Amino acid sequence: MATAFGSEAIGILPENYKYLQEFIYRESGIVLEAEKQYLLDARLLGLARDAGVTTLNDLCALLRAARGPALRQKVVDAMTTNETYFMREPAHYDALRNVILPDLIKLKDGSRRLRFWSAASSTGQEAYSLAMMLLEMGLGNWSIEILGTDLCTQVLERAGNGSYTQLEMNRGLPSTLLLKYFRRSGLNWEIKDEVRRMVRFQQFDLRSSMRSLGPFDAVFCRNVLIYFDLPTKTKIIQEIHGTLFRGGYLFLGSTETSLPVGEQFERKSIADATIYEAK
Numbered sequence: 586m587a588t589a590f591g592s593e594a595i596g597i598l599p600e601n602y603k604y605l606q607e608f609i610y611r612e613s614g615i616v617l618e619a620e621k622q623y624l625l626d627a628r629l630l631g632l633a634r635d636a637g638v639t640t641l642n643d644l645c646a647l648l649r650a651a652r653g654p655a656l657r658q659k660v661v662d663a664m665t666t667n668e669t670y671f672m673r674e675p676a677h678y679d680a681l682r683n684v685i686l687p688d689l690i691k692l693k694d695g696s697r698r699l700r701f702w703s704a705a706s707s708t709g710q711e712a713y714s715l716a717m718m719l720l721e722m723g724l725g726n727w728s729i730e731i732l733g734t735d736l737c738t739q740v741l742e743r744a745g746n747g748s749y750t751q752l753e754m755n756r757g758l759p760s761t762l763l764l765k766y767f768r769r770s771g772l773n774w775e776i777k778d779e780v781r782r783m784v785r786f787q788q789f790d791l792r793s794s795m796r797s798l799g800p801f802d803a804v805f806c807r808n809v810l811i812y813f814d815l816p817t818k819t820k821i822i823q824e825i826h827g828t829l830f831r832g833g834y835l836f837l838g839s840t841e842t843s844l845p846v847g848e849q850f851e852r853k854s855i856a857d858a859t860i861y862e863a864k
């Protein structure tokens with residue numbers, strides 16, 4: 586019974602599919618629905634080959650027997666979706682530039698200190714976009730900390746390197762910012778130190794306690810909650826609220842409109858952007 590993505594094409598046994606579903610949920614919170622064999626195939630077959638086996642059933646056997654965290658982390662890394670680009674969802678950056686930051690600059694003129702969190706930073710474009718925007722607004726002499734976190738270790742390594750291909754640079758980054766804040770490094774473009782030193786990356790699972798992270802003036806938690814179930818989304822949003830200053834802002838992905846944001850935030854529209862202010 587062979588189909589394009591059917592059981593023979595992939596050969597994964599139902600009990601192994603269930604095992605991977607549970608494994609991925611336990612390790613990351615990501616919900617892998619039924620009938621997504623093609624996704625497992627695309628994401629994990631290369632990894633299986635690198636581990637010296639050829640099928641996902643064999644990979645499951647290796648995972649079950651794995652002693653250390655290395656293979657587990659590789660599977661989690663492979664199952665995360667890391668799509669991102671510079672200045673993604675420009676309406677958010679416009680709202681920051683035109684309304685939120687001017688207010689924050691007045692409010693924080695005493696301490697001249699601002700803290701931001703890119704809570705699913707992927708390869709770093711979100712955090713660096715914010716840093717460049719702050720520099721463009723003349724805040725280079727303020728004390729600014731941008732924390733970038735992600736579950737996936739591979740993307741964090743890339744984020745820390747701040748080195749991007751031409752294709753990645755072509756996605757969303759205005760050429761003026763490219764020329765001002767990046768330098769050529771072989772075939773890639775590397776972020777300059779004045780931007781890099783504003784951003785710190787570390788691994789963090791959004792399902793963990795966030796007590797030690799805040800307080801932040803704004804948190805970007807964009808395009809990640811869609812992968813979680815409702816109780817996980819609800820808990821993460823509540824925890825993020827605890828990391829924000831009162832009056833601080835939460836940015837969610839613009840397609841994430843039905844998230845359980847609740848009473849603790851006030852929903853605000855700033856031009857084309859929807860943003861959530863912590864009460």
Ligand SMILES: C[S@@+](CC[C@H](N)C(=O)[O-])C[C@H]1O[C@@H](n2cnc3c(N)ncnc32)[C@H](O)[C@@H]1O
Nearest residue numbers: 613665667669705707736737790791807808809
């Ligand atoms: C689609 S990217 C979003 C990147 C960026 N925020 C944006 O909007 O362009 C989603 C990121 O969430 C990360 N992620 C998935 N599960 C996570 C978890 N439990 N804790 C932290 N990050 C997670 C993935 O590794 C991935 O890099």
